[in-house]
Amino acid sequence: MPIRVLLVGAGAIGAFYGSRLATAPNTLVSALCRSNFRAVKDNGFHVSSPKYGNSTFRPEYAFSNPGEARKAQIKWDYLLVATKALPDLSDDSELLEGLVGPETSIVLVQNGLGVEEPYRKRFPKATVLSAVTIASAAQPSHGKIQHNRWTRISIGPYLPHLDKEGTEESSEDEQANAKNSRFVELLREGGIEDAELYSHAGLQFVRWHKIAINAAMNPSSVLSGGSENQAMALDPELSRHLLAVMEEVLDTAPRVLGKPLPDKLASPQKILESTKKNTSGSKPSMQLDWAEGKRMELEVILGNPIRIAREKGIEMPRLQSMYALLKMAQENRQKQSKL
Ligand SMILES: NC(=O)c1ccc[n+]([C@@H]2O[C@H](COP(=O)([O-])OP(=O)(O)OC[C@H]3O[C@@H](n4cnc5c(N)ncnc54)[C@H](OP(=O)(O)O)[C@@H]3O)[C@@H](O)[C@H]2O)c1
Known part of the structure; x- marks a missing residue:
């Protein structure tokens, strides 16, 4: 068969x-x-x-x-x-x-x-x-x-x-x-x-690790007016923000999952360095969706990590700020489109 x-x-x-x-x-x-x-x-x-x-x-x-x-x-x-x-x-x-x-x-x-x-x-x-x-x-x-x-x-x-x-x-x-x-x-x-x-546990770490990248790049591109990945990584202030978001996620992951982060996953610094070399002109998918007037994957990239961490008594302030701002921006745009 x-x-x-x-x-x-x-x-x-x-x-x-x-x-x-x-x-x-x-x-x-x-x-x-x-x-x-x-x-x-x-x-x-x-x-x-x-x-x-x-x-x-x-x-x-x-x-x-x-x-x-x-x-x-x-x-x-x-x-x-x-x-x-x-x-x-x-x-x-x-x-x-x-x-x-x-x-x-x-x-x-x-x-x-x-x-x-x-x-x-x-x-x-x-x-x-x-x-x-x-x-x-x-x-x-x-x-x-x-x-x-x-x-x-x-x-x-x-x-x-x-x-x-x-x-x-x-x-x-x-x-x-x-x-x-x-x-x-x-x-x-x-x-x-x-x-x-x-394994189940190993894959959940990979999910958190990907969230570190997505939660840093995606909302930051929308909030900074549609920036490319490389431009954000090269900007002195924005790159500090990207690093801090990735660190926030990767500090939270082991506390939520109850195990240390596997060594093989790239560090925030390494991710940032490789993004600096990315000359493809790529923009994160959330920015592409926003630019096309489509719904963004806000809940699974920002909302769920915040809520899962909060259940364990952990706050993720950088993710929370971006989530609150983009959720409201999306709601406002939807209201305007219905006028
Ligand atoms: N694209 C990438 O490079 C990339 C990389 C890594 C991860 N991802 C992730 O992979 C996932 C898929 O992303 P994507 O870029 O492949 O999205 P996409 O190109 O928009 O594809 C999603 C597809 O699902 C279809 N669909 C949605 N609702 C449906 C329904 N009710 N019935 C039938 N079909 C339906 C859409 O149809 P319509 O066109 O009619 O809406 C579209 O063809 C996302 O979670 C994304 O974050 C994407």
Whole structure:
């Protein structure tokens, strides 16, 4: 039997990884589309990449809405969710209703903290795999996927009950680990050489580490009027702010997770130095969303870390200030657009 993967959220990141998985042996990839449905149904995805060249990826099935996908009655091995994580706008776990069978794993490829909880609550028996990627990709027009650089994706099973000290892994947890390993293997077979296998605890550190970068760069770019990453890192005052935000997040992470930060994760200073050398002219995704009048991933990048830390009695004042300002800016803009 082939392995069947459904992309839920077939945009830049979903279609990029989907196009790689589709080249793995015995793997069939389908896409649940939205605004790009017509283009994908007619022509598939055109993917351009500095690493993999130009290719066309035709999904086995392209669905225009969740109802169509349900009607197909396919036993999905993996549902790869790569919508923008906007819990203030929609609960995207609802899109998976009727698609999750006993063997299905839900793979969340999204930025932010706390993105797994809606899926765990709605599908308590399903395996949830949590993934963080540093790849950079865009969909400049419907069905055209531009992979810019990097491919690394880190994946671990989401097993929060193991956070309680002394909890032993059950046979279900072992199955989740096996499904996680298989998915990482599939990505490697599809040419993603740096697909990384993590435990539950290890992956949560990777999430916090990515938050350090996202919470520093994303809101700061919007609040400074749309700055590029490199310009912020080179600015003497703004770079102090970026360092302090990253340090705030990475000081908080071990206190929340109850373990020291793994050594292999890059330090704030190292991240800043590499951003100074980034001449690509890139801007963070939050700035791109803001500039296009779209909703920003504020809740999962700023709101959830603040709330998770606060539950442990820890305040994150730099994140809190940026969160409060941007949340209000977003609300004001929404009110104005309704006038
Ligand atoms: N792009 C990157 O370089 C990058 C890098 C690292 C991490 N990430 C993270 O990866 C996640 C995905 O980002 P992205 O850049 O790939 O976003 P994206 O290009 O906007 O793709 C999201 C896709 O999900 C679709 N979608 C949203 N709601 C849907 C629904 N109800 N039904 C069907 N499809 C739906 C969107 O359709 P519409 O077009 O119709 O809205 C879009 O095609 C985010 O959490 C982001 O922070 C992105």
